[in-house]
Amino acid sequence: MTTTAIDIKEEILQLKKERNAVILAHNYQVGEIQDIADYVGDSLGLAYKAKETDCDVIAFCGVHFMAETAKILNPNKTVVLPDREAGCSLEESCPAEDLAAFLDANKEKNYYVIAYINCSGGVKALCDVIVTSGNAIDIVNKAPQDRPILFVPDANLGAWVMEQTGRKMDLWQGSCYVHVEFTQSSINKIKEEYPEALVVAHPECTTAVRLLADEVCSTEKMIGYCQNAPVKDIIVVTESGMLHRLQKEAPDKNLIPGPTDKCACNDCHFMKMNTLEKLRDCLRDLSPTVEMPEDVRQRAEAPINRMLEQSRK
Ligand code: SF4
Numbered sequence: 001m002t003t004t005a006i007d008i009k010e011e012i013l014q015l016k017k018e019r020n021a022v023i024l025a026h027n028y029q030v031g032e033i034q035d036i037a038d039y040v041g042d043s044l045g046l047a048y049k050a051k052e053t054d055c056d057v058i059a060f061c062g063v064h065f066m067a068e069t070a071k072i073l074n075p076n077k078t079v080v081l082p083d084r085e086a087g088c089s090l091e092e093s094c095p096a097e098d099l100a101a102f103l104d105a106n107k108e109k110n111y112y113v114i115a116y117i118n119c120s121g122g123v124k125a126l127c128d129v130i131v132t133s134g135n136a137i138d139i140v141n142k143a144p145q146d147r148p149i150l151f152v153p154d155a156n157l158g159a160w161v162m163e164q165t166g167r168k169m170d171l172w173q174g175s176c177y178v179h180v181e182f183t184q185s186s187i188n189k190i191k192e193e194y195p196e197a198l199v200v201a202h203p204e205c206t207t208a209v210r211l212l213a214d215e216v217c218s219t220e221k222m223i224g225y226c227q228n229a230p231v232k233d234i235i236v237v238t239e240s241g242m243l244h245r246l247q248k249e250a251p252d253k254n255l256i257p258g259p260t261d262k263c264a265c266n267d268c269h270f271m272k273m274n275t276l277e278k279l280r281d282c283l284r285d286l287s288p289t290v291e292m293p294e295d296v297r298q299r300a301e302a303p304i305n306r307m308l309e310q311s312r313k
Helices: 003-019 031-036 043-052 064-073 096-105 136-141 155-165 184-193 219-228 242-249 276-285 294-312
Strands: 021-026 039-041 057-061 078-080 112-116 129-131 149-152 169-171 198-201 233-237 254-257
Touching: 003 021, 003 031, 003 276, 021 031, 021 043, 031 242, 031 276, 039 043, 043 057, 043 064, 043 294, 057 064, 057 276, 064 078, 064 294, 096 149, 112 136, 129 136, 129 294, 136 155, 136 294, 149 155, 155 169, 184 233, 198 219, 219 233, 219 242, 233 242, 242 254
Parallel strands: 021 039, 021 057, 057 078, 112 129, 112 149, 149 169, 198 233, 233 254
Antiparallel strands: none
């Protein structure tokens, strides 16, 4: 590590102390941010940590909807994020106005609306319950039987949950631009190179890719899967930042990033907008912060809390 990087790390730790801040980082962040964070995890783990913290400031290293979820759960805390422009293609695929118009046009259906956490606060405010990839199956299994389900915004995750639960759902046609880039041919090619390898894939991948996987699960569940796998080689079909976390948690395994047809591994450019420098700056300046209208926040908080309660059972 360069002297500059060491200096920036020290500055971050000093600012963290001064601000009484906690640093939360998603599994897809660059390694150096994961290494300095107080907690690294998936959306569900991060939501719990955000709810439980007694720090004054939450520095959220992920994308905007994640920091927004932390703010929804902690209206009196200052939530900062390193780069305000770190968005998400899934969030973009389901604007709150479009969902509101769809629900309005389909009032007679009386949809029970389930939203994957990868959506805006405005969308969360229109939903009955939120899910993550780690708890979606359990929560869909608990949904009322007497109402049709609308699942937003990820059609691929929704299709996987339908397969797993047998519950029919109407699916919003959104997708993660990173996970849909893995293809049947790119995964088959890497399997030829590592014929003994097991394949673990994220449920945001397409059905064609999921069918090639030995296991489909959330990033957090990938850790246990890799640790306990009876083979050394494991092909990990998700965003490449996950490899850093996995390599630490399963050091004896040879973890191979899932390739696309264009490159050997796949980065989310939104997640990679965050840097150590920007993390230092947001702690120093307490900016950019996450803000939202209080009425939207309150309406978005209820379905998140419903998820947290149902996940504990
Ligand atoms: S990896 Fe996909 S779902 Fe996650 S933040 Fe990036 S675009 Fe959104």
